[in-house]
Amino acid sequence: MSTYINTEIKPFNATAYHNGKFIDVSDADLKGKWSVVFFYPADFTFVCPTELGDLADNYAEFQKLGVEIYSVSTDTHFTHKAWHDTSDTIKKIQYPMIGDPTGAITRNFGVMIEEAGLADRGTFVIDPQGVIQIVEINAGGIGRDALELLRKVKAAQYVASHPGEVCPAKWKEGEATLAPSLDLVGKI
Numbered sequence: 172m173s174t175y176i177n178t179e180i181k182p183f184n185a186t187a188y189h190n191g192k193f194i195d196v197s198d199a200d201l202k203g204k205w206s207v208v209f210f211y212p213a214d215f216t217f218v219c220p221t222e223l224g225d226l227a228d229n230y231a232e233f234q235k236l237g238v239e240i241y242s243v244s245t246d247t248h249f250t251h252k253a254w255h256d257t258s259d260t261i262k263k264i265q266y267p268m269i270g271d272p273t274g275a276i277t278r279n280f281g282v283m284i285e286e287a288g289l290a291d292r293g294t295f296v297i298d299p300q301g302v303i304q305i306v307e308i309n310a311g312g313i314g315r316d317a318l319e320l321l322r323k324v325k326a327a328q329y330v331a332s333h334p335g336e337v338c339p340a341k342w343k344e345g346e347a348t349l350a351p352s353l354d355l356v357g358k359i
Contacts, residue, residue, distance in 0.1 A: 175280065176303060178302065179302050180295075180297060180303065181279040182197070184197045185270060187251070187269040188251035188255060188270070202299065202300065204237050205236065205299060206238065206297040207239070207240045207294065208280065208294075209222075209226065209240060211290060211292055212284075214244060214246045218311070219244075222292075226266070228263065230264075236325065241269050242264070242266065242269065245289055245290055246271075247270040247272045271290075277290045291311070292308065293306070294320060298331060305323055307320075322343060329344070336348040
């Protein structure tokens with residue numbers, strides 16, 4: 172698998188279910204702000220609603236950082252609406268739920284499970300220029316944690332706004348960062 176880090180997102184057009192409406196979403200919507208594209212295998216499943224519900228519970232914190240979340244599966248936007256209308260967990264979602272029935276977006280991000288026609292659990296953090304800064308792909312049975320994603324987004328935003336500084340392991344907002352230099356080599 173080739174790396175997607177520091178590559179620009181590929182063009183796409185799709186329909187999403189968002190706040191009771193069907194809306195058009197494209198790669199242009201992801202530019203100009205920080206975005207999280209959150210791929211999951213399928214609606215009406217088991218691990219997926221726990222992840223999407225966790226994101227919904229923490230959505231306000233992402234919004235405070237100027238981050239929009241886009242969930243994506245190979246289901247249609249109609250299926251997203253039906254799931255939203257019938258699941259108490261999914262009813263909480265206020266972010267766009269993109270339908271990708273052709274798998275074009277899922278393939279653009281390299282997370283298509285071809286033999287199943289489903290997406291891997293892929294998370295992509297995209298900067299305002301449309302460049303991918305974080306990629307995480309989990310096996311199907313391993314759910315993701317919105318608070319850990321939030322921590323990583325904060326680190327990516329910090330590094331982007333503080334050239335010459337990096338965030339060490341377990342870094343949390345307000346903690347010390349590092350300024351890589353010859354003086355640090357072998358001293359950490």
